[in-house]
Amino acid sequence: xxxxxxxxxxxxxxxxxxxxxxxxxxxxxxxxxxxxxxxxxxxxxxxxxxxxxxxxxxxxxxxxxxxxxxxxxxxxxxxxxxxxxxxxxxxxxxxxxxxxxxxxxxxxxxxxxxxxxxxxxxxxxx
Numbered sequence: 848x849x850x851x852x853x854x855x856x857x858x859x860x861x862x863x864x865x866x867x868x869x870x871x872x873x874x875x876x877x878x879x880x881x882x883x884x885x886x887x888x889x890x891x892x893x894x895x896x897x898x899x900x901x902x903x904x905x906x907x908x909x910x911x912x913x914x915x916x917x918x919x920x921x922x923x924x925x926x927x928x929x930x931x932x933x934x935x936x937x938x939x940x941x942x943x944x945x946x947x948x949x950x951x952x953x954x955x956x957x958x959x960x961x962x963x964x965x966x967x968x969x970x971x972x973x
Contacts, residue, residue, distance in 0.1 A: 865948030889964030
């Protein structure tokens with residue numbers, strides 16, 4: 848698994864600032880795949896993977912954004928199945944743009960409409 852690039856980490860911080868300042872729902876930062884991720888009501892809406900910022904969108908918004916250069920479907924494994932609601936935004940191309948912050952806020956708003964995710968209890972070791 849590729850480690851996040853400095854550009855991706857910097858882009859995540861900027862997008863986090865834009866997304867955390869807006870909207871309803873409890874926003875939290877955690878790690879996913881050992882990389883920074885952002886959650887609203889327990890559901891992930893944004894994260895870092897390699898040199899990309901991954902964002903969760905409704906299907907129509909996702910399809911519209913996939914038409915842009917530097918944006919593609921997100922799959923954590925090369926050649927694997929892409930995650931249904933997520934896109935990957937190239938941090939080198941979009942990382943310092945105002946659009947990335949707006950997209951992060953929109954991803955948060957979309958994800959905040961989802962039911963609250965209740966954490967599953969950990970299984971006891973045998």
